[in-house]
Amino acid sequence: MKPGPRILIVDDDPGVIRALRGLLGDEGFTTVEARSAAEASRLLEAPDAPPALMLLDLRMPGETGLELLARLPKPLPVPVVVLSGEASPAEAVQALKLGATDFVEKPPSAERLITALRNALALGSLREERERLLDELARPGHLVGDSPAMEALRQLIARVGPSDTAVLITGETGTGKERVAQALHKASGRKGRLVAVNCAAIPATLLESELFGHERGAFSGAVARRTGRVEQAQGGTLLLDELGDMPLELQAKLLRVLETRQVERLGGTLPVTVDVRILAATHQDLTRAVKEGRFRQDLFFRLNVLPLHLPPLRERPEDLLPLARVFAAEFAGPRVTLTLAPGAEAALRAYPWPGNVRELRNVIERLNLLRGDGPLELRPDAVTAPAGTPAAAPRATLGDKSYREHVEDFERDLIRAALREGESIAGAARLLQVDRGNLYRRIKALGLPVVP
Numbered sequence: 001m002k003p004g005p006r007i008l009i010v011d012d013d014p015g016v017i018r019a020l021r022g023l024l025g026d027e028g029f030t031t032v033e034a035r036s037a038a039e040a041s042r043l044l045e046a047p048d049a050p051p052a053l054m055l056l057d058l059r060m061p062g063e064t065g066l067e068l069l070a071r072l073p074k075p076l077p078v079p080v081v082v083l084s085g086e087a088s089p090a091e092a093v094q095a096l097k098l099g100a101t102d103f104v105e106k107p108p109s110a111e112r113l114i115t116a117l118r119n120a121l122a123l124g125s126l127r128e129e130r131e132r133l134l135d136e137l138a139r140p141g142h143l144v145g146d147s148p149a150m151e152a153l154r155q156l157i158a159r160v161g162p163s164d165t166a167v168l169i170t171g172e173t174g175t176g177k178e179r180v181a182q183a184l185h186k187a188s189g190r191k192g193r194l195v196a197v198n199c200a201a202i203p204a205t206l207l208e209s210e211l212f213g214h215e216r217g218a219f220s221g222a223v224a225r226r227t228g229r230v231e232q233a234q235g236g237t238l239l240l241d242e243l244g245d246m247p248l249e250l251q252a253k254l255l256r257v258l259e260t261r262q263v264e265r266l267g268g269t270l271p272v273t274v275d276v277r278i279l280a281a282t283h284q285d286l287t288r289a290v291k292e293g294r295f296r297q298d299l300f301f302r303l304n305v306l307p308l309h310l311p312p313l314r315e316r317p318e319d320l321l322p323l324a325r326v327f328a329a330e331f332a333g334p335r336v337t338l339t340l341a342p343g344a345e346a347a348l349r350a351y352p353w354p355g356n357v358r359e360l361r362n363v364i365e366r367l368n369l370l371r372g373d374g375p376l377e378l379r380p381d382a383v384t385a386p387a388g389t390p391a392a393a394p395r396a397t398l399g400d401k402s403y404r405e406h407v408e409d410f411e412r413d414l415i416r417a418a419l420r421e422g423e424s425i426a427g428a429a430r431l432l433q434v435d436r437g438n439l440y441r442r443i444k445a446l447g448l449p450v451v452p
């Protein structure tokens with residue numbers, strides 16, 4: 001039989017230790033014992049078999065239980081249940097503040113003690129799971145997902161990461177292109193930073209100086225010298241996001257940087273040599289953009305040496321649940337786990353996810369906001385009326401929606417039509433006679449896909 005969880009009993013009274021050892025043994029736990037705080041810390045640090053929980057007496061000669069709790073790193077290395085006879089309520093509160101999970105009075109009833117231990121162990125493993133998930137998410141560029149496509153992508157990134165070749169990352173909006181760029185930067189081992197420039201969000205007139213920098217007085221308003229993003233990425237990686245939206249003249253300048261590895265600041269005389277790895281991301285079909293004369297063929301060839309494609313989320317259903325769990329860990333509290341109501345997984349798989357992983361993240365965030373104190377349960381209706389697809393949802397009557405929601409619905413329909421007709425953000429912005437950067441921010445705020 002598999003041995004039960006190891007409990008570290010810390011008590012200066014050998015009689016108490018004996019009694020607890022018997023009681024816990026009967027319940028299937030194994031025990032390890034310490035007669036002082038110093039001995040307990042040694043056992044906690046033992047690298048081979050750390051205990052799963054510490055049952056700690058507060059009153060001990062020498063260092064007390066409270067002093068030991070105060071000294072241990074936070075969060076505590078193992079869940080702690082405190083056990084004490086004459087401890088005052090103030091001490092109990094203090095122990096809980098120092099991270100103990102529960103407090104049991106001596107002499108404990110067997111039932112109360114065992115319940116406290118089981119609860120503390122369950123909470124400990126939930127915390128561990130949550131920490132593992134959060135850790136996974138926090139690692140820049142860590143790609144969550146169990147699909148064959150994601151696995152292949154991880155392998156490819158490990159292989160091409162260390163080279164200096166430019167990479168073109170393609171995929172629909174929200175599929176994780178920026179995250180892949182972070183993964184590539186991490187795998188490159190390059191010492192410099194990853195600098196990202198969103199070519200659609202910056203007005204075309206400012207993009208050139210943003211990228212290449214300018215000397216003082218290069219144009220009216222250039223009151224001080226400014227290094228561009230390319231130079232800021234020196235020794236690191238430059239991500240050109242939404243590259244399909246870069247104006248043609250700038251494409252020529254970018255090609256020159258790729259070929260010569262030198263940049264010229266606006267108004268500058270001497271070129272600056274740069275050691276920068278270029279990554280580009282786009283949701284647009286660049287082959288079509290080349291045919292239509294919106295994108296330079298030579299630049300396309302230069303970047304397309306290493307194309308990396310991210311399939312839409314609807315084509316990799318194996319990633320849905322792992323991603324949902326990671327986002328649940330990100331948004332919900334430590335005691336909350338994501339559960340699935342009957343039919344929820346089928347609903348996730350049936351839904352087309354036009355906003356891809358970003359939309360799934362929004363769904364989980366909304367679910368967490370709406371749950372109040374209740375459980376985080378994903379029900380099939382969580383994805384039947386998503387933001388940004390009112391066509392699929394029944395039209396609400398006037399009374400159902402606020403003024404703001406009506407206006408936003410109208411805005412969504414309008415922008416979607418402009419994107420269809422204009423074929424890109426730049427085209428839509430021209431049709432609507434608005435600034436491209438502002439339009440881009442509105443699209444994101446309304447949860448719309450940036451694809452026409």
Ligand SMILES: Nc1ncnc2c1ncn2[C@@H]1O[C@H](COP(=O)(O)OP(=O)(O)OP(=O)(O)O)[C@@H](O)[C@H]1O
Pocket residue numbers: 142143144145171172173174175176177178179180241281283357358361450
């Ligand atoms: N495989 C993944 N693992 C973990 N998080 C992911 C993954 N893919 C996407 N995300 C998360 O989903 C969100 C959208 O991803 P990201 O910004 O990388 O998409 P994108 O393709 O660059 O979008 P856009 O084209 O709109 O700029 C981010 O919060 C990102 O961290």
